[in-house]
Amino acid sequence: MKMLSLQGVSKNFWGLRAVSDVSFDVDQGQMVGLMGANGAGKTTLFNLITGHLAPSHGQILLNGENIAGLRPDAICRRGVGRTFQIVKPFPGLSVRDNLMTAALFGSDRYRNREAARQHCEDILGETGMSALADVPASDLTLARQKKLELARAVATDCKLLLLDEVMAGLTPTEVAEVTATIRQLHAARGLTVLIIEHVMRALMDLSERIVVLHHGEKIAEGAPEEIASNSRVHEVYFGEAV
Ligand SMILES: Nc1ncnc2c1ncn2[C@@H]1O[C@H](COP(=O)(O)OP(=O)(O)OP(=O)(O)O)[C@@H](O)[C@H]1O
Ligand SMILES: [Mg+2]
Structure with missing residues:
Protein backbone atom coordinates (compact mmCIF):
# COMPACT_ATOMS: atom_id res chain seq x y z
CA MET A 1 0.00 0.00 0.00
CA LYS A 2 1.27 3.46 -0.92
CA MET A 3 1.97 5.59 2.14
CA LEU A 4 3.54 8.55 0.36
CA SER A 5 3.19 9.59 -3.25
CA LEU A 6 4.93 12.61 -4.75
CA GLN A 7 3.40 13.66 -8.05
CA GLY A 8 5.18 16.27 -10.17
CA VAL A 9 6.42 18.20 -7.13
CA SER A 10 8.38 21.42 -7.77
CA LYS A 11 9.65 24.25 -5.57
CA ASN A 12 10.93 27.53 -6.94
CA PHE A 13 12.87 30.06 -4.86
CA TRP A 14 12.67 33.18 -7.01
CA GLY A 15 14.72 32.18 -10.04
CA LEU A 16 16.03 28.91 -8.59
CA ARG A 17 14.21 25.62 -9.19
CA ALA A 18 15.32 23.76 -6.03
CA VAL A 19 12.97 20.80 -6.70
CA SER A 20 11.84 20.14 -10.24
CA ASP A 21 8.92 17.89 -11.22
CA VAL A 22 9.82 15.07 -8.81
CA SER A 23 7.59 11.98 -8.63
CA PHE A 24 8.06 8.78 -6.63
CA ASP A 25 6.15 6.55 -4.22
CA VAL A 26 7.02 5.03 -0.86
CA ASP A 27 5.07 1.95 0.23
CA GLN A 28 4.08 1.35 3.83
CA GLY A 29 6.96 -0.24 5.76
CA GLN A 30 9.59 0.54 3.12
CA MET A 31 12.93 2.17 3.86
CA VAL A 32 13.86 4.42 0.92
CA GLY A 33 17.08 6.41 0.50
CA LEU A 34 17.36 9.88 -0.99
CA MET A 35 20.78 10.80 -2.33
CA GLY A 36 22.29 13.69 -4.24
CA ALA A 37 25.19 16.15 -4.04
CA ASN A 38 25.08 19.27 -1.84
CA GLY A 39 22.31 21.56 -3.00
CA ALA A 40 20.50 18.81 -4.96
CA GLY A 41 17.21 19.66 -3.23
CA LYS A 42 16.97 16.83 -0.67
CA THR A 43 16.21 18.93 2.43
CA THR A 44 13.86 21.13 0.40
CA LEU A 45 11.94 17.99 -0.56
CA PHE A 46 11.65 17.04 3.14
CA ASN A 47 10.45 20.57 3.94
CA LEU A 48 7.74 20.19 1.28
CA ILE A 49 6.59 16.84 2.71
CA THR A 50 6.49 18.17 6.29
CA GLY A 51 4.79 21.48 5.45
CA HIS A 52 7.74 23.70 6.37
CA LEU A 53 7.46 24.83 2.72
CA ALA A 54 4.54 24.72 0.30
CA PRO A 55 5.22 23.31 -3.18
CA SER A 56 5.03 25.62 -6.20
CA HIS A 57 3.47 22.74 -8.19
CA GLY A 58 2.44 19.17 -7.66
CA GLN A 59 0.71 16.94 -5.16
CA ILE A 60 1.99 15.18 -2.05
CA LEU A 61 -0.34 12.34 -1.07
CA LEU A 62 -0.13 10.79 2.40
CA ASN A 63 -2.28 7.66 2.57
CA GLY A 64 -4.08 8.96 -0.52
CA GLU A 65 -4.83 12.48 0.77
CA ASN A 66 -3.15 15.59 -0.57
CA ILE A 67 -1.21 17.24 2.28
CA ALA A 68 0.66 19.80 0.13
CA GLY A 69 0.51 23.20 1.81
CA LEU A 70 -0.89 22.00 5.17
CA ARG A 71 0.81 23.36 8.29
CA PRO A 72 3.72 21.39 9.84
CA ASP A 73 1.79 20.67 13.06
CA ALA A 74 -1.16 19.25 11.08
CA ILE A 75 1.16 17.06 9.00
CA CYS A 76 2.99 15.91 12.15
CA ARG A 77 -0.34 14.86 13.71
CA ARG A 78 -1.09 12.84 10.58
CA GLY A 79 1.95 10.74 11.41
CA VAL A 80 4.95 12.37 9.73
CA GLY A 81 8.01 12.78 11.97
CA ARG A 82 11.33 14.32 10.95
CA THR A 83 14.81 15.16 12.08
CA PHE A 84 16.52 18.43 11.16
CA GLN A 85 19.85 18.47 9.33
CA ILE A 86 20.88 21.39 11.55
CA VAL A 87 19.79 20.03 14.92
CA LYS A 88 16.95 21.89 16.64
CA PRO A 89 16.64 20.59 20.21
CA PHE A 90 14.80 22.54 22.92
CA PRO A 91 18.16 23.39 24.49
CA GLY A 92 16.98 24.21 28.01
CA LEU A 93 14.92 21.03 28.37
CA SER A 94 16.25 17.65 29.42
CA VAL A 95 16.40 14.82 26.88
CA ARG A 96 13.29 13.30 28.49
CA ASP A 97 11.36 16.58 28.32
CA ASN A 98 12.36 17.05 24.66
CA LEU A 99 10.67 13.70 24.02
CA MET A 100 7.69 14.53 26.27
CA THR A 101 7.10 17.74 24.29
CA ALA A 102 7.04 15.72 21.07
CA ALA A 103 4.69 13.10 22.53
CA LEU A 104 2.24 15.60 24.05
CA PHE A 105 2.17 18.20 21.27
CA GLY A 106 3.18 16.22 18.15
CA SER A 107 0.68 13.43 18.55
CA ASP A 108 -3.04 13.08 19.21
CA ARG A 109 -2.46 9.78 20.99
CA TYR A 110 -0.78 10.96 24.18
CA HIS A 119 6.01 5.96 25.71
CA CYS A 120 9.05 8.26 26.10
CA GLU A 121 10.80 5.85 28.50
CA ASP A 122 10.36 3.11 25.88
CA ILE A 123 11.90 5.30 23.18
CA LEU A 124 14.78 6.35 25.46
CA GLY A 125 15.50 2.62 25.85
CA GLU A 126 15.15 1.82 22.14
CA THR A 127 17.52 4.64 21.16
CA GLY A 128 20.09 3.94 23.90
CA MET A 129 19.46 7.29 25.60
CA SER A 130 18.07 6.20 29.00
CA ALA A 131 21.25 7.20 30.85
CA LEU A 132 21.01 10.70 29.33
CA ALA A 133 17.33 11.27 30.16
CA ASP A 134 17.97 14.04 32.72
CA VAL A 135 20.76 15.82 30.81
CA PRO A 136 19.85 19.22 29.28
CA ALA A 137 19.90 18.94 25.48
CA SER A 138 22.36 21.85 25.28
CA ASP A 139 24.96 19.76 27.17
CA LEU A 140 24.93 16.90 24.65
CA THR A 141 27.68 16.33 22.07
CA LEU A 142 26.61 16.82 18.44
CA ALA A 143 26.48 13.03 17.97
CA ARG A 144 24.04 12.74 20.87
CA GLN A 145 22.00 15.72 19.70
CA LYS A 146 21.58 13.87 16.39
CA LYS A 147 20.35 10.85 18.32
CA LEU A 148 17.96 13.11 20.22
CA GLU A 149 16.58 14.37 16.87
CA LEU A 150 15.84 10.74 15.96
CA ALA A 151 14.30 9.88 19.35
CA ARG A 152 12.18 13.04 19.41
CA ALA A 153 10.84 12.38 15.89
CA VAL A 154 9.81 8.86 16.95
CA ALA A 155 8.23 10.27 20.14
CA THR A 156 5.64 12.09 17.98
CA ASP A 157 4.30 8.57 17.33
CA CYS A 158 5.05 9.00 13.63
CA LYS A 159 4.32 6.35 11.02
CA LEU A 160 6.49 7.98 8.34
CA LEU A 161 9.94 8.98 9.59
CA LEU A 162 12.12 11.40 7.59
CA LEU A 163 15.81 11.33 8.54
CA ASP A 164 18.00 14.20 7.26
CA GLU A 165 21.69 13.27 7.62
CA VAL A 166 21.49 11.88 11.16
CA MET A 167 24.93 10.31 10.63
CA ALA A 168 26.83 13.37 9.44
CA GLY A 169 29.96 13.96 11.52
CA LEU A 170 29.75 10.64 13.39
CA THR A 171 32.67 8.19 13.84
CA PRO A 172 32.38 4.81 12.07
CA THR A 173 31.45 3.16 15.40
CA GLU A 174 28.69 5.73 15.97
CA VAL A 175 27.47 5.24 12.38
CA ALA A 176 27.17 1.49 12.98
CA GLU A 177 25.28 2.14 16.23
CA VAL A 178 22.80 4.57 14.65
CA THR A 179 22.32 2.22 11.66
CA ALA A 180 21.38 -0.58 14.07
CA THR A 181 19.03 1.73 16.01
CA ILE A 182 17.24 2.81 12.81
CA ARG A 183 16.87 -0.80 11.71
CA GLN A 184 15.40 -1.78 15.11
CA LEU A 185 12.97 1.16 15.21
CA HIS A 186 11.86 0.36 11.66
CA ALA A 187 11.16 -3.28 12.53
CA ALA A 188 9.76 -2.88 16.05
CA ARG A 189 7.52 0.11 15.34
CA GLY A 190 6.60 -0.80 11.76
CA LEU A 191 7.84 2.57 10.52
CA THR A 192 8.13 3.71 6.94
CA VAL A 193 11.43 5.56 6.54
CA LEU A 194 12.79 8.07 4.03
CA ILE A 195 16.45 8.69 4.67
CA ILE A 196 18.89 11.33 3.38
CA GLU A 197 22.48 10.33 3.99
CA HIS A 198 25.91 11.10 2.58
CA VAL A 199 27.46 8.17 4.48
CA MET A 200 27.14 5.85 1.48
CA ARG A 201 27.65 2.52 3.20
CA ALA A 202 24.87 3.27 5.72
CA LEU A 203 22.52 4.45 2.95
CA MET A 204 23.20 1.36 0.82
CA ASP A 205 22.82 -0.92 3.87
CA LEU A 206 19.52 0.52 5.04
CA SER A 207 17.68 1.33 1.80
CA GLU A 208 15.60 -1.11 -0.22
CA ARG A 209 15.40 1.52 -2.93
CA ILE A 210 17.23 4.77 -3.59
CA VAL A 211 16.03 7.92 -5.35
CA VAL A 212 18.77 10.20 -6.72
CA LEU A 213 18.31 13.95 -7.14
CA HIS A 214 20.52 16.24 -9.20
CA HIS A 215 19.86 19.99 -9.45
CA GLY A 216 16.35 19.31 -8.11
CA GLU A 217 15.49 16.63 -10.68
CA LYS A 218 15.12 12.92 -10.12
CA ILE A 219 17.80 11.31 -12.28
CA ALA A 220 17.63 7.72 -11.05
CA GLU A 221 15.62 5.37 -8.86
CA GLY A 222 16.34 1.72 -8.10
CA ALA A 223 17.79 -0.91 -5.82
CA PRO A 224 21.09 0.08 -4.11
CA GLU A 225 23.12 -2.18 -6.42
CA GLU A 226 21.52 -0.62 -9.52
CA ILE A 227 22.26 2.87 -8.22
CA ALA A 228 25.86 1.90 -7.36
CA SER A 229 26.48 0.84 -10.96
CA ASN A 230 24.52 3.65 -12.66
CA SER A 231 26.96 5.69 -14.78
CA ARG A 232 24.88 8.91 -14.67
CA VAL A 233 24.86 8.72 -10.84
CA HIS A 234 28.63 8.22 -10.78
CA GLU A 235 29.14 11.16 -13.09
CA VAL A 236 27.06 13.61 -11.06
CA TYR A 237 27.64 12.31 -7.54
CA PHE A 238 31.16 10.92 -7.52
CA GLY A 239 32.42 13.10 -10.40
CA GLU A 240 33.49 10.18 -12.57
CA ALA A 241 32.01 7.68 -15.05
CA VAL A 242 31.92 3.99 -14.10
N1 LIG B 1 14.62 28.98 1.83
C1 LIG B 1 15.39 29.03 0.73
N2 LIG B 1 15.48 30.15 -0.02
C2 LIG B 1 16.23 30.20 -1.14
N3 LIG B 1 16.97 29.16 -1.61
C3 LIG B 1 16.93 28.02 -0.90
C4 LIG B 1 16.15 27.88 0.30
N4 LIG B 1 16.31 26.62 0.78
C5 LIG B 1 17.15 25.99 -0.07
N5 LIG B 1 17.52 26.82 -1.08
C6 LIG B 1 18.39 26.47 -2.20
O1 LIG B 1 17.82 25.33 -2.83
C7 LIG B 1 18.84 24.42 -3.27
C8 LIG B 1 18.62 23.07 -2.63
O2 LIG B 1 18.94 23.16 -1.25
P1 LIG B 1 18.75 21.94 -0.24
O3 LIG B 1 19.05 22.44 1.11
O4 LIG B 1 17.43 21.33 -0.48
O5 LIG B 1 19.89 20.93 -0.73
P2 LIG B 1 20.36 19.54 -0.12
O6 LIG B 1 20.25 18.54 -1.22
O7 LIG B 1 19.66 19.26 1.14
O8 LIG B 1 21.93 19.82 0.14
P3 LIG B 1 22.92 19.34 1.35
O9 LIG B 1 23.39 17.96 0.96
O10 LIG B 1 24.02 20.34 1.31
O11 LIG B 1 22.15 19.38 2.62
C9 LIG B 1 20.17 25.07 -2.91
O12 LIG B 1 20.63 25.77 -4.03
C10 LIG B 1 19.79 26.03 -1.79
O13 LIG B 1 20.67 27.12 -1.72
MG1 LIG C 1 20.23 19.07 3.09
Whole structure:
Protein backbone atom coordinates (compact mmCIF):
# COMPACT_ATOMS: atom_id res chain seq x y z
CA MET A 1 0.00 0.00 0.00
CA LYS A 2 1.27 3.46 -0.92
CA MET A 3 1.97 5.59 2.14
CA LEU A 4 3.54 8.55 0.36
CA SER A 5 3.19 9.59 -3.25
CA LEU A 6 4.93 12.61 -4.75
CA GLN A 7 3.40 13.66 -8.05
CA GLY A 8 5.18 16.27 -10.17
CA VAL A 9 6.42 18.20 -7.13
CA SER A 10 8.38 21.42 -7.77
CA LYS A 11 9.65 24.25 -5.57
CA ASN A 12 10.93 27.53 -6.94
CA PHE A 13 12.87 30.06 -4.86
CA TRP A 14 12.67 33.18 -7.01
CA GLY A 15 14.72 32.18 -10.04
CA LEU A 16 16.03 28.91 -8.59
CA ARG A 17 14.21 25.62 -9.19
CA ALA A 18 15.32 23.76 -6.03
CA VAL A 19 12.97 20.80 -6.70
CA SER A 20 11.84 20.14 -10.24
CA ASP A 21 8.92 17.89 -11.22
CA VAL A 22 9.82 15.07 -8.81
CA SER A 23 7.59 11.98 -8.63
CA PHE A 24 8.06 8.78 -6.63
CA ASP A 25 6.15 6.55 -4.22
CA VAL A 26 7.02 5.03 -0.86
CA ASP A 27 5.07 1.95 0.23
CA GLN A 28 4.08 1.35 3.83
CA GLY A 29 6.96 -0.24 5.76
CA GLN A 30 9.59 0.54 3.12
CA MET A 31 12.93 2.17 3.86
CA VAL A 32 13.86 4.42 0.92
CA GLY A 33 17.08 6.41 0.50
CA LEU A 34 17.36 9.88 -0.99
CA MET A 35 20.78 10.80 -2.33
CA GLY A 36 22.29 13.69 -4.24
CA ALA A 37 25.19 16.15 -4.04
CA ASN A 38 25.08 19.27 -1.84
CA GLY A 39 22.31 21.56 -3.00
CA ALA A 40 20.50 18.81 -4.96
CA GLY A 41 17.21 19.66 -3.23
CA LYS A 42 16.97 16.83 -0.67
CA THR A 43 16.21 18.93 2.43
CA THR A 44 13.86 21.13 0.40
CA LEU A 45 11.94 17.99 -0.56
CA PHE A 46 11.65 17.04 3.14
CA ASN A 47 10.45 20.57 3.94
CA LEU A 48 7.74 20.19 1.28
CA ILE A 49 6.59 16.84 2.71
CA THR A 50 6.49 18.17 6.29
CA GLY A 51 4.79 21.48 5.45
CA HIS A 52 7.74 23.70 6.37
CA LEU A 53 7.46 24.83 2.72
CA ALA A 54 4.54 24.72 0.30
CA PRO A 55 5.22 23.31 -3.18
CA SER A 56 5.03 25.62 -6.20
CA HIS A 57 3.47 22.74 -8.19
CA GLY A 58 2.44 19.17 -7.66
CA GLN A 59 0.71 16.94 -5.16
CA ILE A 60 1.99 15.18 -2.05
CA LEU A 61 -0.34 12.34 -1.07
CA LEU A 62 -0.13 10.79 2.40
CA ASN A 63 -2.28 7.66 2.57
CA GLY A 64 -4.08 8.96 -0.52
CA GLU A 65 -4.83 12.48 0.77
CA ASN A 66 -3.15 15.59 -0.57
CA ILE A 67 -1.21 17.24 2.28
CA ALA A 68 0.66 19.80 0.13
CA GLY A 69 0.51 23.20 1.81
CA LEU A 70 -0.89 22.00 5.17
CA ARG A 71 0.81 23.36 8.29
CA PRO A 72 3.72 21.39 9.84
CA ASP A 73 1.79 20.67 13.06
CA ALA A 74 -1.16 19.25 11.08
CA ILE A 75 1.16 17.06 9.00
CA CYS A 76 2.99 15.91 12.15
CA ARG A 77 -0.34 14.86 13.71
CA ARG A 78 -1.09 12.84 10.58
CA GLY A 79 1.95 10.74 11.41
CA VAL A 80 4.95 12.37 9.73
CA GLY A 81 8.01 12.78 11.97
CA ARG A 82 11.33 14.32 10.95
CA THR A 83 14.81 15.16 12.08
CA PHE A 84 16.52 18.43 11.16
CA GLN A 85 19.85 18.47 9.33
CA ILE A 86 20.88 21.39 11.55
CA VAL A 87 19.79 20.03 14.92
CA LYS A 88 16.95 21.89 16.64
CA PRO A 89 16.64 20.59 20.21
CA PHE A 90 14.80 22.54 22.92
CA PRO A 91 18.16 23.39 24.49
CA GLY A 92 16.98 24.21 28.01
CA LEU A 93 14.92 21.03 28.37
CA SER A 94 16.25 17.65 29.42
CA VAL A 95 16.40 14.82 26.88
CA ARG A 96 13.29 13.30 28.49
CA ASP A 97 11.36 16.58 28.32
CA ASN A 98 12.36 17.05 24.66
CA LEU A 99 10.67 13.70 24.02
CA MET A 100 7.69 14.53 26.27
CA THR A 101 7.10 17.74 24.29
CA ALA A 102 7.04 15.72 21.07
CA ALA A 103 4.69 13.10 22.53
CA LEU A 104 2.24 15.60 24.05
CA PHE A 105 2.17 18.20 21.27
CA GLY A 106 3.18 16.22 18.15
CA SER A 107 0.68 13.43 18.55
CA ASP A 108 -3.04 13.08 19.21
CA ARG A 109 -2.46 9.78 20.99
CA TYR A 110 -0.78 10.96 24.18
CA ARG A 111 -3.11 13.41 25.92
CA ASN A 112 -2.33 11.84 29.27
CA ARG A 113 1.04 12.64 30.90
CA GLU A 114 1.51 9.17 32.35
CA ALA A 115 0.93 7.41 29.03
CA ALA A 116 3.27 9.90 27.32
CA ARG A 117 5.93 9.34 29.98
CA GLN A 118 5.84 5.54 29.49
CA HIS A 119 6.01 5.96 25.71
CA CYS A 120 9.05 8.26 26.10
CA GLU A 121 10.80 5.85 28.50
CA ASP A 122 10.36 3.11 25.88
CA ILE A 123 11.90 5.30 23.18
CA LEU A 124 14.78 6.35 25.46
CA GLY A 125 15.50 2.62 25.85
CA GLU A 126 15.15 1.82 22.14
CA THR A 127 17.52 4.64 21.16
CA GLY A 128 20.09 3.94 23.90
CA MET A 129 19.46 7.29 25.60
CA SER A 130 18.07 6.20 29.00
CA ALA A 131 21.25 7.20 30.85
CA LEU A 132 21.01 10.70 29.33
CA ALA A 133 17.33 11.27 30.16
CA ASP A 134 17.97 14.04 32.72
CA VAL A 135 20.76 15.82 30.81
CA PRO A 136 19.85 19.22 29.28
CA ALA A 137 19.90 18.94 25.48
CA SER A 138 22.36 21.85 25.28
CA ASP A 139 24.96 19.76 27.17
CA LEU A 140 24.93 16.90 24.65
CA THR A 141 27.68 16.33 22.07
CA LEU A 142 26.61 16.82 18.44
CA ALA A 143 26.48 13.03 17.97
CA ARG A 144 24.04 12.74 20.87
CA GLN A 145 22.00 15.72 19.70
CA LYS A 146 21.58 13.87 16.39
CA LYS A 147 20.35 10.85 18.32
CA LEU A 148 17.96 13.11 20.22
CA GLU A 149 16.58 14.37 16.87
CA LEU A 150 15.84 10.74 15.96
CA ALA A 151 14.30 9.88 19.35
CA ARG A 152 12.18 13.04 19.41
CA ALA A 153 10.84 12.38 15.89
CA VAL A 154 9.81 8.86 16.95
CA ALA A 155 8.23 10.27 20.14
CA THR A 156 5.64 12.09 17.98
CA ASP A 157 4.30 8.57 17.33
CA CYS A 158 5.05 9.00 13.63
CA LYS A 159 4.32 6.35 11.02
CA LEU A 160 6.49 7.98 8.34
CA LEU A 161 9.94 8.98 9.59
CA LEU A 162 12.12 11.40 7.59
CA LEU A 163 15.81 11.33 8.54
CA ASP A 164 18.00 14.20 7.26
CA GLU A 165 21.69 13.27 7.62
CA VAL A 166 21.49 11.88 11.16
CA MET A 167 24.93 10.31 10.63
CA ALA A 168 26.83 13.37 9.44
CA GLY A 169 29.96 13.96 11.52
CA LEU A 170 29.75 10.64 13.39
CA THR A 171 32.67 8.19 13.84
CA PRO A 172 32.38 4.81 12.07
CA THR A 173 31.45 3.16 15.40
CA GLU A 174 28.69 5.73 15.97
CA VAL A 175 27.47 5.24 12.38
CA ALA A 176 27.17 1.49 12.98
CA GLU A 177 25.28 2.14 16.23
CA VAL A 178 22.80 4.57 14.65
CA THR A 179 22.32 2.22 11.66
CA ALA A 180 21.38 -0.58 14.07
CA THR A 181 19.03 1.73 16.01
CA ILE A 182 17.24 2.81 12.81
CA ARG A 183 16.87 -0.80 11.71
CA GLN A 184 15.40 -1.78 15.11
CA LEU A 185 12.97 1.16 15.21
CA HIS A 186 11.86 0.36 11.66
CA ALA A 187 11.16 -3.28 12.53
CA ALA A 188 9.76 -2.88 16.05
CA ARG A 189 7.52 0.11 15.34
CA GLY A 190 6.60 -0.80 11.76
CA LEU A 191 7.84 2.57 10.52
CA THR A 192 8.13 3.71 6.94
CA VAL A 193 11.43 5.56 6.54
CA LEU A 194 12.79 8.07 4.03
CA ILE A 195 16.45 8.69 4.67
CA ILE A 196 18.89 11.33 3.38
CA GLU A 197 22.48 10.33 3.99
CA HIS A 198 25.91 11.10 2.58
CA VAL A 199 27.46 8.17 4.48
CA MET A 200 27.14 5.85 1.48
CA ARG A 201 27.65 2.52 3.20
CA ALA A 202 24.87 3.27 5.72
CA LEU A 203 22.52 4.45 2.95
CA MET A 204 23.20 1.36 0.82
CA ASP A 205 22.82 -0.92 3.87
CA LEU A 206 19.52 0.52 5.04
CA SER A 207 17.68 1.33 1.80
CA GLU A 208 15.60 -1.11 -0.22
CA ARG A 209 15.40 1.52 -2.93
CA ILE A 210 17.23 4.77 -3.59
CA VAL A 211 16.03 7.92 -5.35
CA VAL A 212 18.77 10.20 -6.72
CA LEU A 213 18.31 13.95 -7.14
CA HIS A 214 20.52 16.24 -9.20
CA HIS A 215 19.86 19.99 -9.45
CA GLY A 216 16.35 19.31 -8.11
CA GLU A 217 15.49 16.63 -10.68
CA LYS A 218 15.12 12.92 -10.12
CA ILE A 219 17.80 11.31 -12.28
CA ALA A 220 17.63 7.72 -11.05
CA GLU A 221 15.62 5.37 -8.86
CA GLY A 222 16.34 1.72 -8.10
CA ALA A 223 17.79 -0.91 -5.82
CA PRO A 224 21.09 0.08 -4.11
CA GLU A 225 23.12 -2.18 -6.42
CA GLU A 226 21.52 -0.62 -9.52
CA ILE A 227 22.26 2.87 -8.22
CA ALA A 228 25.86 1.90 -7.36
CA SER A 229 26.48 0.84 -10.96
CA ASN A 230 24.52 3.65 -12.66
CA SER A 231 26.96 5.69 -14.78
CA ARG A 232 24.88 8.91 -14.67
CA VAL A 233 24.86 8.72 -10.84
CA HIS A 234 28.63 8.22 -10.78
CA GLU A 235 29.14 11.16 -13.09
CA VAL A 236 27.06 13.61 -11.06
CA TYR A 237 27.64 12.31 -7.54
CA PHE A 238 31.16 10.92 -7.52
CA GLY A 239 32.42 13.10 -10.40
CA GLU A 240 33.49 10.18 -12.57
CA ALA A 241 32.01 7.68 -15.05
CA VAL A 242 31.92 3.99 -14.10
N1 LIG B 1 14.62 28.98 1.83
C1 LIG B 1 15.39 29.03 0.73
N2 LIG B 1 15.48 30.15 -0.02
C2 LIG B 1 16.23 30.20 -1.14
N3 LIG B 1 16.97 29.16 -1.61
C3 LIG B 1 16.93 28.02 -0.90
C4 LIG B 1 16.15 27.88 0.30
N4 LIG B 1 16.31 26.62 0.78
C5 LIG B 1 17.15 25.99 -0.07
N5 LIG B 1 17.52 26.82 -1.08
C6 LIG B 1 18.39 26.47 -2.20
O1 LIG B 1 17.82 25.33 -2.83
C7 LIG B 1 18.84 24.42 -3.27
C8 LIG B 1 18.62 23.07 -2.63
O2 LIG B 1 18.94 23.16 -1.25
P1 LIG B 1 18.75 21.94 -0.24
O3 LIG B 1 19.05 22.44 1.11
O4 LIG B 1 17.43 21.33 -0.48
O5 LIG B 1 19.89 20.93 -0.73
P2 LIG B 1 20.36 19.54 -0.12
O6 LIG B 1 20.25 18.54 -1.22
O7 LIG B 1 19.66 19.26 1.14
O8 LIG B 1 21.93 19.82 0.14
P3 LIG B 1 22.92 19.34 1.35
O9 LIG B 1 23.39 17.96 0.96
O10 LIG B 1 24.02 20.34 1.31
O11 LIG B 1 22.15 19.38 2.62
C9 LIG B 1 20.17 25.07 -2.91
O12 LIG B 1 20.63 25.77 -4.03
C10 LIG B 1 19.79 26.03 -1.79
O13 LIG B 1 20.67 27.12 -1.72
MG1 LIG C 1 20.23 19.07 3.09
